[in-house]
Amino acid sequence: MTQQHFDVVIAGGAAIGSAAAYFLTADAGFSGSVAVIEADASYQFCATALSAASIRHQFSTPENIRMSLFGTQFLRRFSQNMAVDGDCPDPAFHEGGYLFLASASGLQTLHNNHQLQSSLGADIALLNPAQLQTRYPWLNTSDLAGGAxxxxxxxxxxAYGMMQGMRRKAIAQGASYLHNKVTGLDHTAGHVTAVRLADGERIHCGALINAAGTGATALAATVDIDLPVHARKRSVFYVQCPQPLPGCPMVIDPSGAYFRPEGQGFIMGISPPADQDPDATDFDVQHALFDEVLWPTLAARVPAFEALRCGRxxxxxxxxxxFDQNLILGLHPAMDNLYFANGLSGHGMQQAPAIGRALSELIITGKFQTLDLSRLGWERILHHQPMIEHNIV
Ligand SMILES: Cc1cc2nc3c(=O)[nH]c(=O)nc-3n(C[C@H](O)[C@H](O)[C@H](O)COP(=O)(O)OP(=O)(O)OC[C@H]3O[C@@H](n4cnc5c(N)ncnc54)[C@H](O)[C@@H]3O)c2cc1C
Known part of the structure; x- marks a missing residue:
């Protein structure tokens, strides 16, 4: 029979849930019990497993830049720090770089972001069109004003390897992973007392972390909290190109389309227009978006892509x-032990280590210790003060 009480229960055991479990159980100042409740033991549909798995420091807000800088540090030490019984997992971290391209209208923003990123320690170079052309002869720079x-x-x-590494280490450090779905929360006087599970069991908890990804909104609704997080479908297309693109980084076109090397080919994608981006209910690939928008856009940027072949x-x-395409992190004022880490809006893989560490600090000490992420809390939502991140891909 399942243990009936844990000091911390985490709903959702993918990147964010496993990062939180890892940091909590790694902290010498914490001796409590941790249970991670995961609905899908196969992890096949979670964002973590389907991610484009890239990390960049090129954001427009200090918090996002700092979280990703920490993500890099974490990845560089991943193999040693996640070792279990001498087995060192390899997150296959390849520092291939991001290249953000700007047309004339976007150049000032690129420069402003660059100034902020550099002031925080990010290693980013500004390139003019001639430098871009020399470095990447396969790139059409005719309409570009610069790049970073x-x-x-x-x-x-x-991404999957990173998640499994943290999960395995958290288990080795004492976390329990339970295969079940959290269907509701028992609460009294603004305090969560227990989670109800799909099999009818109940687990009492001292604190609860909502790390349920796109499932987080339904969970919040069980305690009448309106989380402005919705599932949005994003397709990732794998292509092969007959011509090599030497030195190709992750390239972000001014249109928002992206591509980067993957294995023997490339992956690429683009967000659909806002008016064609409904709540996602299936995982069907958006082939029309590829044919009508993505391919023509990227073939104009990289002429060699005219001849690409679409694969899996x-x-x-x-x-x-x-609300503002940024993380919602920490306690909701209506509940004194329900922590949120949701709304990652496509950049949560790289931020998982910083978010896991932040959750652990909040639970153990009551405040942020290493990185002040208070601007990402619920207050901005409740007071209608968006914290806009301009570099959403
Ligand atoms: C196509 C795509 C490309 C992306 N590219 C990047 C990228 O390049 N870089 C980057 O940093 N990020 C990227 N992201 C975003 C990143 O993958 C996510 O932000 C991150 O993986 C979120 O992790 P999570 O643990 O919060 O959510 P998820 O990975 O979605 O995990 C949530 C888990 O909670 C479980 N769950 C849900 N409800 C319940 C419940 N009621 N009870 C128990 N368990 C429950 C689910 O089964 C799931 O396993 C991308 C995402 C997608 C979809």
Missing amino acids: LGLSGEGWLD SWAGHYDMNL
């Missing part, structure tokens, strides 16, 4: 915060 290239620290990784593609769901 991450020289170190940015790149891509194995997939679609996943962003947990999109429709």
